[in-house]
Amino acid sequence: MDADSLIPAPRAIHPAPARSAPSALTPATTLHTTPETAPLANLLRSTIGAATGLGLPDGGDPRDGGEPGRDADRIVLRVSPDVAGRHGPEGYRLSTDRSLEDAAVLIEGGTPAGVFRGMQTLRQLLGPDAFRRAPLQPPGGGHRAPLHPPRDGRWELPGVTIEDAPRFAWRGLMLDVARHFMPKDGVLRYLDLIAAHKLNVFHFHLTDDQGWRIEIKRYPRLTEVGAWRGRTKWGHRASPLWDEKPHGGYYTQDDIREIVAYAVERHIRVVPEIDLPGHSQAAIAAYPELGNTDVIDTAALSVWDTWGVNPNVLAPTDTTLRFYEGVLEEVLELFPEDVSPFIHIGGDECPKEQWQKSDVAQERIRELGLAGENELQSWIIRHFDTWLSVRGRRLIGWDEILEGGLAPGAAVSSWRGYGAGIAAAEAGHDVVMCPEQYVYLDHRQAPGTDEPVPIGFVRTLEDVYRFEPVPPQLGPEAAAHILGTQANVWTEVMENQSRVDYQTFPRLAAFAEVAWSALPAPADRDFADFERRMAVHYERLDALGVDYRPPSGPLPWQRRPGVLGRPIEGAPPNR
Numbered sequence: 153m154d155a156d157s158l159i160p161a162p163r164a165i166h167p168a169p170a171r172s173a174p175s176a177l178t179p180a181t182t183l184h185t186t187p188e189t190a191p192l193a194n195l196l197r198s199t200i201g202a203a204t205g206l207g208l209p210d211g212g213d214p215r216d217g218g219e220p221g222r223d224a225d226r227i228v229l230r231v232s233p234d235v236a237g238r239h240g241p242e243g244y245r246l247s248t249d250r251s252l253e254d255a256a257v258l259i260e261g262g263t264p265a266g267v268f269r270g271m272q273t274l275r276q277l278l279g280p281d282a283f284r285r286a287p288l289q290p291p292g293g294g295h296r297a298p299l300h301p302p303r304d305g306r307w308e309l310p311g312v313t314i315e316d317a318p319r320f321a322w323r324g325l326m327l328d329v330a331r332h333f334m335p336k337d338g339v340l341r342y343l344d345l346i347a348a349h350k351l352n353v354f355h356f357h358l359t360d361d362q363g364w365r366i367e368i369k370r371y372p373r374l375t376e377v378g379a380w381r382g383r384t385k386w387g388h389r390a391s392p393l394w395d396e397k398p399h400g401g402y403y404t405q406d407d408i409r410e411i412v413a414y415a416v417e418r419h420i421r422v423v424p425e426i427d428l429p430g431h432s433q434a435a436i437a438a439y440p441e442l443g444n445t446d447v448i449d450t451a452a453l454s455v456w457d458t459w460g461v462n463p464n465v466l467a468p469t470d471t472t473l474r475f476y477e478g479v480l481e482e483v484l485e486l487f488p489e490d491v492s493p494f495i496h497i498g499g500d501e502c503p504k505e506q507w508q509k510s511d512v513a514q515e516r517i518r519e520l521g522l523a524g525e526n527e528l529q530s531w532i533i534r535h536f537d538t539w540l541s542v543r544g545r546r547l548i549g550w551d552e553i554l555e556g557g558l559a560p561g562a563a564v565s566s567w568r569g570y571g572a573g574i575a576a577a578e579a580g581h582d583v584v585m586c587p588e589q590y591v592y593l594d595h596r597q598a599p600g601t602d603e604p605v606p607i608g609f610v611r612t613l614e615d616v617y618r619f620e621p622v623p624p625q626l627g628p629e630a631a632a633h634i635l636g637t638q639a640n641v642w643t644e645v646m647e648n649q650s651r652v653d654y655q656t657f658p659r660l661a662a663f664a665e666v667a668w669s670a671l672p673a674p675a676d677r678d679f680a681d682f683e684r685r686m687a688v689h690y691e692r693l694d695a696l697g698v699d700y701r702p703p704s705g706p707l708p709w710q711r712r713p714g715v716l717g718r719p720i721e722g723a724p725p726n727r
Contacts (some may be wrong), residue, residue, distance in 0.1 A: 155312045157688040158276050160350055160665035163239075168249035168311030175248035175256045177204060177278070177307040182211030182226045184255075189229040189267050195417060196227070200275055204307050205287035214255075224250065227257040229267050236262035242352070242419075243317030244270035248277070248309045257309065262317075265419035269350050273314060278307050280691035283348070320621065322584055322636025323667035324353030324423070325660065327652075330360035330434075331459070332643040333379075333401035334652070340414050341649075345696065347418040349664035354415055355423040355496065355638060358403075361433035361456040361464075365402045366424075368482050371439065371475070375402040378434040381455040387605050387645060389459040391716035395647070400455075408486045416491055423548065424487050427498030428476060429466040429532055436464055442472050444506040444513065459644045461501045468507065468516050468528055473535060480539070489544050494563065497536055500550035502529055523556075530556030537562050548584070551576070567592075567640070569727040570623045577626060577633040586638040589724035590619040591663060593655050594642045596719060602706050604654065605645040606717035609724040613703075617662040617682055618674040639663045645717065650699040654710055657700035661689055 155165050177200075185193050193210065201208045214228045235245050244266040247258045257274060261267035275282045325346050327334065334342075343354060358365045364378035380400035386393035403411070415422050433456045436443040443450035444467045456462055466472050483495065504525035507513035517528050530553070537547040537559035548563040551572030558564070563582040566573030573583040588595070588608070595608035621637035639660060646652045662682065671677050686703075693700050701710070 155277060155310045155314065157685045158273060158314075159661050159682075159685050159689050160668035161671075161685075162273065162314050162316035163670060164315040166249075166313040166315070168313070169251055172249050172251040172311050175250060175309040175311060177206055177208075177227070177256060177309070178225060179206060179305045180225045181206060181208060181256060183208040184211040184214040184226050184228045186213055186215065186230050188231045188264055189261075191417070192229055192264060192268055192271065195268070196229070196271055200271075200278065200282055202286060203282045203284045204278070205289075206305065206307070224254050224256065226255050227259070228253070228255045229259050229271075230261075231263060231267065232260035235260045235266060239266070239315065239317035242266045242269055242321075243315075244273075245313065245315055246270045246273055247313040249311050249313050252313065265352070266317075268347075268419045269316070269318075270314075272348055272350055273316065275348070276692070277309055277312075280688065280695045282307070283692045283695035318350065318352075318668045319670055320634075320636030320667050322353050322638065323351045323664070324355050324584065324586075324636065324638035325351055325656075326355035326357055326425075326586070326638055326640040328357040328360070328641060328643045329365050330357055330363045330427075330643075332384075332647055333363060333365060333399070334643075334649065335401065336403060336407045336411065338649050338652075339403075339411055342652075343411070343415050343418055343420060345660075345698070347420060348692075348696070349660060350668050351664055352419060353421050353423060353636075353638065355425065355640075356411075357425045357427075357496075359425070359427050359434065360431045361462045362459075363400060363402075363455060364434040364438065366408060366426075366483070366486075367402060367404045368479050369405065370478050370482065373438040374435060374479075376438070378438040378455060381457045383457050384647075385458040385644075387712075387715040388607065388718040390718070393715060394457075405482070405486055412487060412491055421494075422487055422492050423494050423496050424483055424492060425496035425498060426476070426479060426483060427500075428536075429468070429472075429529060430500065430502030431462065431498055432466050433462050433464045436466070439475065442466055442475060444510045446512055447506045447509045461503060463503045463505055465502050465506055466532075467510070468513050468532060473532075476536070477539060480536070484543060484545065492545070494546050494548045495540055496548050496565070497533065498549060499529070499533055499553040500567070502552065504529075526556035528556070529553075530558070533562065534559040563635070565638070569725070571727050573634070574623055574626060574630075577630040580633065582633050582635050584635050584638050585621040586640050588640075589726070590616060591637070591639040592642065593639055593659055594645065596717070597655075597659065597701055598705065599719075601713075602711055603717075603719075604651070604706060604710060604712035605715050606719040607645060608718070609720050609722075611659070611724075613659055613662050613683075613686075614679050616659045617666065617679055618677055619663070619666050620674050621666065637663075637667050645715075650710075653699035654701050654706070657693060657698050658686060658690070658703075661686065661693075 241263040244261040259270035379402040440450035564576040596606040
């Protein structure tokens with residue numbers, strides 16, 4: 153496979169001189185690692201080794217030397233201070249140029265994470281079949297798929313040296329498993345998919361009005377009650393249709409530990425989200441004392457079965473604070489600091505009507521000398537910012553946490569546009585840019601009636617490719633507070649993994665290039681070249697079994713005729 157079909161595009165590709173001997177992986181290829189990169193060996197064998205049928209036996213530490221020529225048919229994985237200095241911790245240098253190195257493949261990274269990113273590039277260089285789980289032509293003969301000529305165990309590689317590094321340190325995907333539960337195996341699959349696209353942050357939206365998805369041992373009703381709803385709105389909330397089957401599920405604490413360990417192996421950080429004080433009806437249904445009991449009969453609430461902004465929010469009481477401190481104590485144990493330095497507490501879409509009517513809430517406002525309900529929400533956010541900071545973590549929340557004043561150490565997920573992110577960055581807060589107008593992947597991908605349950609503005613593959621995370625009006629000091637960017641997948645109208653795939657891909661490939669590559673200004677980006685490279689990338693997605701949206705439009709079984717969406721016409725506001 154040529155090196156000019158890589159996604160995301162690398163910083164630099166240097167062709168090997170014509171005199172350089174060709175590189176290939178063969179049955180004789182050995183794998184050489186250092187103590188730092190040894191944990192990557194199993195990952196390389198379980199992906200590239202499984203797809204090629206090559207055993208890639210251990211060849212030892214490359215620093216121990218070896219016989220020239222005899223050891224040239226090898227893959228070397230090592231950390232390089234030179235690469236770290238030039239390209240940073242996630243940067244890498246990949247060479248298949250035998251004139252430079254006595255190896256078929258050399259991958260040097262600034263850290264093991266950089267080596268792992270280089271492994272993803274190697275996989276692409278080997279061709280789409282390297283993304284399969286087993287070889288199409290098993291070693292030793294046997295059945296061979298038609299149109300796939302025998303390789304004789306030899307996987308050719310272009311002669312190149314690739315120098316590469318990411319633009320942003322935060323390159324994320326948020327997956328909402330609260331609206332529609334995704335079983336553990338599906339989450340692990342998505343970790344593999346984001347790793348293959350060189351993303352490094354998994355934002356795990358675990359709680360909402362429609363479901364609580366993480367086991368908390370001191371509060372068992374959160375999953376006994378809060379993880380299940382009796383039925384589900386089918387389509388947009390204005391739809392008359394219902395799926396009358398009960399829906400739910402949750403991750404045990406051991407499931408969470410497995411997911412976290414799987415992410416760590418792939419050098420992915422995890423940001424768990426426990427949403428508060430809004431989006432909390434599932435928790436209130438399980439523990440009614442958490443709600444505004446002097447305003448409504450919270451004992452009559454069940455887990456919400458429809459979509460939208462819910463008026464039933466948490467009460468601003470000491471009982472609520474202690475309850476969520478207990479929740480977060482278990483969350484911090486499950487998501488260690490080195491994997492999850494940030495804890496997301498939501499903070500979005502919290503209607504204040506119940507607080508306005510609640511004597512308890514109003515008394516708290518008077519007691520604290522607050523100006524109103526917005527400052528009451530800010531007081532709750534500040535409480536948990538302090539609580540997390542004492543325990544060595546940082547709070548991050550949706551941009552509504554700016555309302556009423558933001559805790560000094562808090563970071564912001566800017567989702568309603570650029571404006572909140574600009575304000576936060578200029579005030580010295582760190583920001584993850586994820587404006588819905590560009591990177592909310594639940595928004596429809598094309599106009600017309602064929603798009604399944606069309607939601608929001610049309611956001612095409614090209615629209616995502618031309619997304620720019622750093623607003624041009626930011627000065628250098630404020631721009632330094634843009635940690636990176638994230639695409640968000642809200643699953644109200646995605647009832648299964650296939651629907652999540654359809655909405656996420658191929659646009660996640662474009663987003664990955666925006667987050668990783670050093671692209672020019674949006675208007676100057678070469679989308680035609682990206683489309684050319686996507687022709688190969690679709691074959692990779694096919695090999696991975698991804699139910700992406702084809703360029704020509706949805707396949708018949710991907711449509712949802714008669715299911716009401718909420719399309720918004722025209723261009724989204726650039727705010």
